[in-house]
Amino acid sequence: MTEPTLQVENLRTHFFTRQGVVKAVDGVSFEVAQGRVLGLVGESGSGKSVTGFSILGLVDPPGRIVSGRILLEGRDLRAATPEEWRSIRGNRIAMIFQDPMMTLNPVLNVATQMTEAVRAHQRVSEQAAREQAREALVRVGIASPDERLDAYPHQFSGGMRQRVAIAIALLNRPALIIADEPTTALDVTIQGQILAEVQKLCRESGTSLIWITHDLAVIAGLADAICVMYAGRIVERGTVDEVLDAPMHPYTRGLLESVPSRNRRGAPLRQIPGMTPSLLRLPPGCAFRERCNRATETCFSDPPLYELGGRQVRCFHPIHAEDEAAEEA
Amino acid sequence: MTPPADTPAASTEHPAPAAAVDLAASVPAGTEETPFRRLAVDFAASRLAVLGLVLFAAILFVAIFAPLLSPQNPYDLAQLDVLDSRLEPGARSGDGKHVFWLGTDDQGRDMLSAIFYGIRISLGVGVIATLGALALGMTLGLAAAYFGGRTDSIIMRIADIQLSFPAILIALVLLAVLGQGIDKIIIALLAVQWAYYARTVRSAALVERSKEYIEAATCLALPARRILFRHLMPNCLPPLIVVATVQVAHAIALEATLSFLGLGLPITEPSLGLLIANGFTYLLSGKYWISFFPGVALLLTIVSINLVGDQLRDVLNPRLQR
Amino acid sequence: MQSIVVLFVMSALVFVGVYAIGNPVDILINPQADQEDIERAIKGLGLDKPLWEQYLVFLQRAAAGDLGKSFAFNVPAIQLILERMPATLELATAAMVIAIVLGIPLGLLAGLKPESLGARTIMAGSILGFSLPTFWVGLMLIMVFSVHLGWLPSNGRGPTTDLLGIPVSFLSWAGLRHLVLPATNLALFNLALVIRLTRSGTREAMLQDYVKYARAKGLSDARVIGVHVLKNISIPIVTVTGLQFGALIAFAIVTESIFAWPGMGKLLIDSINVLDRPVIVAYLLIIVTLFIAINLAVDLLYSVLDPRVRLADAKG
Numbered sequence: 001m002t003e004p005t006l007q008v009e010n011l012r013t014h015f016f017t018r019q020g021v022v023k024a025v026d027g028v029s030f031e032v033a034q035g036r037v038l039g040l041v042g043e044s045g046s047g048k049s050v051t052g053f054s055i056l057g058l059v060d061p062p063g064r065i066v067s068g069r070i071l072l073e074g075r076d077l078r079a080a081t082p083e084e085w086r087s088i089r090g091n092r093i094a095m096i097f098q099d100p101m102m103t104l105n106p107v108l109n110v111a112t113q114m115t116e117a118v119r120a121h122q123r124v125s126e127q128a129a130r131e132q133a134r135e136a137l138v139r140v141g142i143a144s145p146d147e148r149l150d151a152y153p154h155q156f157s158g159g160m161r162q163r164v165a166i167a168i169a170l171l172n173r174p175a176l177i178i179a180d181e182p183t184t185a186l187d188v189t190i191q192g193q194i195l196a197e198v199q200k201l202c203r204e205s206g207t208s209l210i211w212i213t214h215d216l217a218v219i220a221g222l223a224d225a226i227c228v229m230y231a232g233r234i235v236e237r238g239t240v241d242e243v244l245d246a247p248m249h250p251y252t253r254g255l256l257e258s259v260p261s262r263n264r265r266g267a268p269l270r271q272i273p274g275m276t277p278s279l280l281r282l283p284p285g286c287a288f289r290e291r292c293n294r295a296t297e298t299c300f301s302d303p304p305l306y307e308l309g310g311r312q313v314r315c316f317h318p319i320h321a322e323d324e325a326a327e328e329a
Numbered sequence: 330m331t332p333p334a335d336t337p338a339a340s341t342e343h344p345a346p347a348a349a350v351d352l353a354a355s356v357p358a359g360t361e362e363t364p365f366r367r368l369a370v371d372f373a374a375s376r377l378a379v380l381g382l383v384l385f386a387a388i389l390f391v392a393i394f395a396p397l398l399s400p401q402n403p404y405d406l407a408q409l410d411v412l413d414s415r416l417e418p419g420a421r422s423g424d425g426k427h428v429f430w431l432g433t434d435d436q437g438r439d440m441l442s443a444i445f446y447g448i449r450i451s452l453g454v455g456v457i458a459t460l461g462a463l464a465l466g467m468t469l470g471l472a473a474a475y476f477g478g479r480t481d482s483i484i485m486r487i488a489d490i491q492l493s494f495p496a497i498l499i500a501l502v503l504l505a506v507l508g509q510g511i512d513k514i515i516i517a518l519l520a521v522q523w524a525y526y527a528r529t530v531r532s533a534a535l536v537e538r539s540k541e542y543i544e545a546a547t548c549l550a551l552p553a554r555r556i557l558f559r560h561l562m563p564n565c566l567p568p569l570i571v572v573a574t575v576q577v578a579h580a581i582a583l584e585a586t587l588s589f590l591g592l593g594l595p596i597t598e599p600s601l602g603l604l605i606a607n608g609f610t611y612l613l614s615g616k617y618w619i620s621f622f623p624g625v626a627l628l629l630t631i632v633s634i635n636l637v638g639d640q641l642r643d644v645l646n647p648r649l650q651r
Numbered sequence: 652m653q654s655i656v657v658l659f660v661m662s663a664l665v666f667v668g669v670y671a672i673g674n675p676v677d678i679l680i681n682p683q684a685d686q687e688d689i690e691r692a693i694k695g696l697g698l699d700k701p702l703w704e705q706y707l708v709f710l711q712r713a714a715a716g717d718l719g720k721s722f723a724f725n726v727p728a729i730q731l732i733l734e735r736m737p738a739t740l741e742l743a744t745a746a747m748v749i750a751i752v753l754g755i756p757l758g759l760l761a762g763l764k765p766e767s768l769g770a771r772t773i774m775a776g777s778i779l780g781f782s783l784p785t786f787w788v789g790l791m792l793i794m795v796f797s798v799h800l801g802w803l804p805s806n807g808r809g810p811t812t813d814l815l816g817i818p819v820s821f822l823s824w825a826g827l828r829h830l831v832l833p834a835t836n837l838a839l840f841n842l843a844l845v846i847r848l849t850r851s852g853t854r855e856a857m858l859q860d861y862v863k864y865a866r867a868k869g870l871s872d873a874r875v876i877g878v879h880v881l882k883n884i885s886i887p888i889v890t891v892t893g894l895q896f897g898a899l900i901a902f903a904i905v906t907e908s909i910f911a912w913p914g915m916g917k918l919l920i921d922s923i924n925v926l927d928r929p930v931i932v933a934y935l936l937i938i939v940t941l942f943i944a945i946n947l948a949v950d951l952l953y954s955v956l957d958p959r960v961r962l963a964d965a966k967g
Contacts (some may be wrong), residue, residue, distance in 0.1 A: 056867055090869030103864035107882045107958055116878075117868045152958045168868065493946075495901035498938065505923045505931050555875075582784040586905055589786050590920055605787065612794055613805065621794070624787045635782045 003074050005029040005175050005208040006055070011068035013047075022279045024050040024063065029305075032176065032225075037202065037209045039223030039240065041216060041255070045276050047232040048212045052178045055097055055210075057085045073175060088213035091121040094169035096179040100161035104153040114168055121172050136167035139196060157188035166198060176208045183218060195222055216255055219259045222243055228252050231277060231287035238311035248311065248318040250292045286315070292311040294319075331339050371644040381636025388630050392449040399442035404597075432618040434607060440618060444626050447601040452630065454511065454600060455581035458518035465519060465571055466526025468525075471565075474534030485531070488524040496521040496583055504592045514593050518580050529572050530593065533565035567645040573639035578631045585627055601627045657859065660761070709886040728933035729870075732915055737817045738808055739914030742906065743899040745834035750841035751892060755885075758849020765854060773846060782841030785902060789836040791911040796832060803832050807910035837903060841895055848891060852884035860881075886956050893949035897942045 013025040025047045032038045040218070042048045053059050055070055057077065071094060082087065088279060089095075097103040104113060114133035115126060122129075130149065137145035140163040152158040153161060160184055169177050178196065183191040199222055202209050213219055226243045228236040228251065236249040247253040254272035274291035277283060284289055285300040292299070294317045305314045373379055391398060418432040418440075430442035473484040491499065503517040552588035588602030589609075596603065601623045608619030683860035724731060728853070761770040797805035809826030820826030856862065857880065865875045904916030915934060922930040954960045 060863075086869050086871060088869070096868040097860065097864055097866075097867075099860070102860035103863070105861040105879050105883070107784045107886070108879070109958075116870060116874065120871065120874070155961055169692060249699060261658055494942065495898045497904060498901045501904070501919070501923065502931075502935060505928075520677065578782065582782075585784055586786050590905065590908055592920075592923060609790065612790060613798055615798060617794055617798075620790055624790065627787060628783065631782050631784070632779075635778065639778075 002034055004033045005073060006210075007025070007033040007069070007071040008051075008055065009069040009071070011051065011054060011070065012066040013050050013063060014066045015063035017062055020280050022063075023232050023277065023282075027056060028068075028229070028232075028234050029226075030227050030234065030237065032208045032210060034175075034208055035202070035206045036224045037199070037211060037222055039219035040210055040212045040229060041219055041226060042229035042309060043214055043276055043277065045231075046229040048214075048229050049180050051229070052095065052180050052212050055178060056089055056093055058089075059096075067092065068183070079212045080293055087121065090117055090174075091172045091320060092174055093176045093178065094172070094174040096162075096165050096169050096177065096182045098181040099185045100158070100165045101153065101185075103165065104161060106153055109150055109152050110156075110164060114164075114171065117168050117171050132171060133167070135163070136171050139170065139201065139216075140164075140167045142167070145228065155307065159184050159194065161196055162186060162190075163197070166201070170201060170205070170207075173205060174207060176210070177202070178210045178212070180212045181214070182211075184215070214217040216244070216259060228255070231282060233287070233314060234305065235288070236312065237305075242311055247296070248308065248313040248320070249288075249315050250294055250317075250319065251288050254291075267289070347442070360493060368644060372640055378636050378640030381633040384633035385637060388448060388452065389446055389635065392452045394415065399439070399445045400443045401439045404446070404599075411535045417509055417616075418622075431622045432616075434604075434619045435611070438487075438572050440622055443599070443604055444601070447599055447604050448630065449621055450594065450626065451581050451585060451600040451602070454515060454518070454584050454594070455577050458515045458580045458584070459522065459573055459577045460503040461515065461519045462522035462576070463526050466523035466543060467530050467565075468531030469523065470527035471534055474531045474538055481531075484527065489529050491524045492528070496579070497586065499591065500583060500587060504587065509592065511594055514584060517587075518583060521583065522576055522580060525576060525595045526569065529568050530565050533568050537564045538553070550579075555615055570644040571645055574634060574641055578634040578638065579633075580625070582631055598650050602631075630641065656924045687877050723929075727886060729931040729937075731918060731930060732933055732937055735913060735915045735918050737819065737838075738906070738912060739900060739903050739916060741746075741819055741821065742830070742833055742837060742903055742912060742914060743896060745830055746837035746841065746899055746903075747896060749834055749838040750845050751888075752786070753838075754842045754845025755849050755881075755888070758846040759853055759881075761846065762850040764878070765850075765856070777843040777846045779838045783839070785840065786909055788839055789833075789906060792832050792836055793909070796917060804829050805832065808913055822899025829861065833906050833912050836909070841892065841899065841904065844895065845888060845892060848888050849884060852881060852887060856880045856883050886953070889956060890949055890953050892954060893945065897945045900938070900941065 008031070011025055012023070015022040015024055028047070028051055030038065040048045040051065050059065050063070055077075056063050057065075057080075059065060065078065069077075069136075071246050072088070074089045077085075077088070104110075111130060111133060112233075114136070115129035118124065118129040119126070124132075127180075129304050133149060134145045137148060142148055142160065142163055148156075150162075156164065165182070169179075170198070182198075183194050186194065196220065197208070197210075201207070211219060211222060223240045226236075226238065226240050227234050228243070228249065230251050236243060236247065236252045238248075243252060244256065247256055251272070256268075257270040258272065260269065272291055277287055277290070286295070286303050289295045289299040296317065298316045302318050303314050305312050306318070308318065372382075396402065418430060429439050429441070431444065433439055434443065467486050469488075473481040499521050500517040503520055504513060507513040507516065584593055584600060585602030585605070588600050589606045592604065594600050594603060599607075603625070604623035605620045608616070608621075608623070611617075611619050669719075681783050718776045757773050764770055793805045796803045807829060809820040809829035810823055811820045811826065812822050813819075814822065821830055861879060862875060866872075870879075903912075903914060904919055906912065907914045907916040908920050915937075918930065919934050922928070922934070
């Protein structure tokens with residue numbers, strides 16, 4: 001069995017602000033196997049985006065990676081020099097950001113922004129780089145690529161821009177792509193197209209994918225495995241079927257139940273009571289305790305990540321199938 | 330997915346929230362927090378600005394008490410001895426009675442005294458011109474904001490056109506037409522500056538105007554003039570103060586430049602600019618002090634005002650106010 | 652369109668200033684002429700006609716390029732000014748070049764590492780550049796570089812050669828030596844401006860998402876800053892400095908006086924001092940026209956540089 005493309009062990013990324021230390025990522029571990037898709041799910045503030053940036057080494061001050069290991073194809077990234085980091089970014093690991101309008105430079109045309117990504121990592125001529133860019137645009141389904149290359153980002157629609165971003169990510173055939181909420185800023189119809197596109201491309205090229213999102217519906221059809229994050233930690237982990245069909249953590253269940261399509265028509269929408277805690281003032285013990293209807297005295301201490309039959313859950317009172325049935329009744 | 334904040338908790342206990350860190354700075358008990366006091370405290374946060382203020386206070390002191398402080402009245406011809414001319418700093422006068430700490434100029438005037446008087450004139454002209462421009466600009470700006478419509482467009486058009494030309498050009502043209510004289514210089518400086526105030530006041534007033542207390546005053550049928558000056562104006566003061574401080578420095582610099590070019594104040598009222606001009610020709614022969622020291626005095630005046638103005642601007646910035 | 656209106660308004664103002672406020676006879680006719688000559692001149696200049704008629708005549712003449720004759724030199728005022736223009740333009744251009752070539756790198760430095768000692772020094776220097784009166788700096792430059800060190804000449808313009816029919820002095824070493832001090836003096840204010848603009852632009856740009864994205868693509872820092880950031884911040888910087896060109900020409904008045912540089916500005920001061928009013932009027936009108944031309948040029952430049960504006964215009 002080949003080693004996993006990415007292994008993250010006990011990653012801690014903290015932000016040292018004037019008001020205190022924000023533990024945005026606090027002991028996160030997961031793996032992504034080759035050619036597989038991992039869904040990283042959580043609300044805003046859960047630490048999922050920071051996890052993505054940490055893997056690329058793009059955490060800006062006042063934040064920094066405090067401890068943990070990041071292994072890319074067995075290689076320890078944290079031991080890399082700045083120059084090594086540079087050669088990994090856009091090459092072995094590529095990232096797709098959330099809003100392509102903000103991430104593509106408005107004053108440079110698409111060709112420049114694509115060829116520079118190629119020439120940063122391959123010693124080829126401008127011509128050859130342009131050829132590669134052209135091919136990449138075709139692969140993501142953009143018609144008349146030559147015209148598009150000479151155009152500027154603001155001349156594209158949102159969906160097209162994101163396709164360009166995907167094309168850029170694929171240019172240097174990375175081992176891993178991290179997609180940070182790439183469809184959040186798009187129309188629902190376009191979302192579906194982009195999802196299908198990305199899935200197909202990853203299957204074709206054997207690229208691993210981490211898809212960061214807050215939308216469970218999106219992840220359902222795409223991911224092989226899911227990690228659910230809350231307040232900087234992973235609270236549940238398993239295959240997509242396991243987690244979505246039989247969630248063990250109360251938070252995961254709450255998320256699933258709030259999806260409108262899962263509710264009966266006419267009945268009031270179910271919600272998770274309370275609010276995500278501020279990372280500056282985490283309550284002692286389980287971070288979800290104040291919003292959980294299964295909480296007890298035990299929950300005042302920090303729950304560790306339990307292994308239950310190949311899955312992981314960070315809860316003293318995980319939900320088992322029998323409990324579910326009992327509650328429904 | 331984020332649940333709304335006001336959903337009542339189902340069956341969870343509500344443990345007491347952890348003691349919140351008190352992030353607000355505590356005001357010592359017993360002190361009154363007037364706006365002025367807060368302004369003073371904020372201002373003092375920058376050591377550089379305090380230095381500027383101290384420096385400026387010293388210069389102001391010199392300006393006001395020049396006749397008392399100067400060892401010699403440089404414009405009293407009876408006191409001058411042409412044999413004392415062009416002496417180096419630190420030299421003694423011919424009759425051995427005084428030391429010319431900063432040297433003498435070509436007429437035998439003590440540079441130190443000349444500088445003191447010069448500061449007085451430079452500062453005086455600058456401040457008067459600024460106050461005048463302030464009054465004019467403020468009135469016009471308030472009128473533009475209050476009456477709106479055509480009055481507004483006309484006034485602002487003129488202000489815009491004027492602002493698009495460099496100050497020095499406008500001043501030169503006016504002086505060419507009007508001639509020399511202290512009043513004419515003040516008119517020129519006024520004409521150059523009013524537009525800044527008008528614009529600043531107008532923006533501030535437009536913001537205030539839409540606020541309720543103005544509506545209330547209008548409903549009470551108070552006369553326009555009263556509304557303008559008693560109600561609108563005081564609230565437009567903070568940005569004005571900032572602009573005015575910086576503009577005083579500009580006015581002083583502009584007057585100095587004009588005097589240097591020979592178009593400003595007449596010789597009977599020598600400002601620092603004129604002193605510098607006088608010494609220009611001696612620069613090349615190494616008698617630097619006739620120009621240099623008045624220049625330093627000018628510099629200190631302008632820089633101190635700018636330091637104060639910079640800090641005032643940061644402190645009075647409404648967006649930074651807590 | 653608006654510019655033409657401004658031109659008219661300015662010409663009317665100048666006209667009023669010359670003809671109505673001052674004594675027109677004094678302004679346009681050499682006060683040393685005797686009574687008969689004066690009366691003949693009055694008739695000749697149409698000063699006995701009503702004001703609006705005079706204005707029309709003025710416009711007519713101005714359109715034909717006749718803005719009166721200089722008292723001091725007895726040649727058409729326009730000719731005098733045009734003779735001196737290349738010198739002023741050369742000075743202003745040199746100052747602009749200095750401000751940009753020095754200002755952008757310094758501003759970049761200050762923007763990339765705002766807390767560093769270098770950045771703080773640069774910013775403190777820029778505050779000085781703003782506050783110091785130009786003429787005083789000029790004096791200091793002369794004092795240090797001409798008198799004390801004797802490295803550079805303190806007045807005059809170097810020998811000129813013709814470039815495309817226009818006499819320029821920077822092509823020779825001697826010419827450059829004469830150009831350095833006055834150009835640096837003139838450049839100071841603008842240099843401070845460019846540094847501050849570049850610094851704030853850089854600080855803002857570095858926080859933008861496209862910078863993070865560029866780094867995520869694995870681009871070198873040099874490229875991220877040199878291409879991505881620079882291209883974005885250069886647009887506002889170029890437009891502001893372009894507009895400042897007019898101010899440079901105006902401030903050149905002071906610099907030319909100090910360094911005895913034979914440009915339009917010095918001509919103006921000399922004319923004011925000897926009351927050579929036709930020259931003053933001519934200078935004003937030419938400067939106004941120049942300003943308007945500069946504004947138009949900058950507008951054009953902006954649309955060339957910013958693809959968003961360019962394409963919006965093309966589409967719309």
